[in-house]
Amino acid sequence: MMFTPSIEFPTTIVHHTVKAVLFDMDGTLIDSSPAVAAAWKLLRDTGYDFLDLDHILKSAHGYRTIDALRKWCKIDDEELLKREVVRFENAILSNAQAKAGSGGGIIALPGVSQLLDDIEASTVSEHGQGWSVCTSSTHFYASKALPAAGLRIPNVFVTAESVTHGKPAPDPYLLGAKLNNVSPFDCIVVEDAPTGIRSGKASGALVLATCTSHTRDSLERESPDFLVPNLSYVKASRNLDGSVSLAIAQPADRKETASTPDDTPLHTPALSRVPSATDMFKKIHSAVATPREPGTEIDDYGARGVKAMGGF
Missing domain, CATH: 3.40.50.1000 (HAD superfamily/HAD-like)
Incomplete structure (x- = not known):
């Protein structure tokens, strides 16, 4: 070859x-990085204001969503954790769809x-x-x-x-x-x-x-x-x-x-x-x-x- x-x-x-x-x-x-960044921002703005987005975006890549949210959002309740995983991944998809025409999909x-x-x-x-x-x-x-x-x-x-x-x-x-x-x-x-x-x-x-x-x-x-x-x-x-x-x-x-x-x-x-x-x-x-x-x-x-x- x-x-x-x-x-x-x-x-x-x-x-x-x-x-x-x-x-x-x-x-x-x-590459879904713009949509992922928007999903983390959503979490920070809706109950997790302690999140350091710069640090997370550099460190969380590669982890399962459930492990990343457990670690950085400090969620101990397993049922809440499952709901937040769904919310986070839905946010990625919806943000990607909304930005698809402008290069952010x-x-x-x-x-x-x-x-x-x-x-x-x-x-x-x-x-x-x-x-x-x-x-x-x-x-x-x-x-x-x-x-x-x-x-x-x-x-x-x-x-x-x-x-x-x-x-x-x-x-x-x-x-x-x-x-x-x-x-x-x-x-x-x-x-x-x-x-x-x-x-x-x-x-x-x-x-x-x-x-x-x-x-x-x-x-x-x-x-x-x-x-x-x-x-x-x-x-x-x-x-x-x-x-x-x-x-x-x-x-x-x-x-x-x-x-x-x-x-x-x-x-x-x-x-x-x-x-x-x-x-x-x-x-x-x-x-x-x-x-x-x-x-x-x-x-x-x-x-x-x-x-x-x-x-x-």
Whole structure:
């Protein structure tokens, strides 16, 4: 697969083949940030005047809505929490619809539509779509947001209700791999947020980060295996056996993603000790860390198997 990107900085083209591509949704496939910001403002103006919107908009991305509202709105009553989740996500959709004509609606990010078409490749449809969505959004919201952006809903569609523990726990991506009948080691996770990168790495999958909602520096701190500005820097082709070959044009100045030594404390709550991309290519299964059990993560001191809390 030949790929010459049209870009303004030096790149290195990395080729890799996987059995399934597991995408995050908001910030990775679609952009709903103006509508999300308006929904948080609605909460602040209707009972949660203590909310620091600047901090939340920088920090909450990647969390399930129920976890984000529990954490930042400090809601303890579970019934109230469920009602506020519905109100929040309805506000996103209504704001997006109202602003659709002025550029503030829900839109597909650059390169997404073509990439999904190339992965799905109708000529090998007997092997399935080859891509799935593993999102922190509820099924109600996600099932409306994708079509609003002109994207189809995949056959394997993991949403907030699908798992007990959301990102940064590995559960969404472990389930995504399971529903595709493949090992997480044979998947690549595509994420735009530090929380999601931690989840993907903890599952044992390779992780491709897109700089569509966070700075490159903030994503590099999570040690993704690959990194691109957006998905127009990724090309895909479908193989006869159903696997997906990817050509990833990442910045040429990226350093090799080194594996984390076992005796090194972690700087993130749930960073996996999965080998680097180069190690994976050399010995794909012989020296790969075991994926995290559902609902577990690594704490700040490197202790293994800490049970993820219901609200992060």
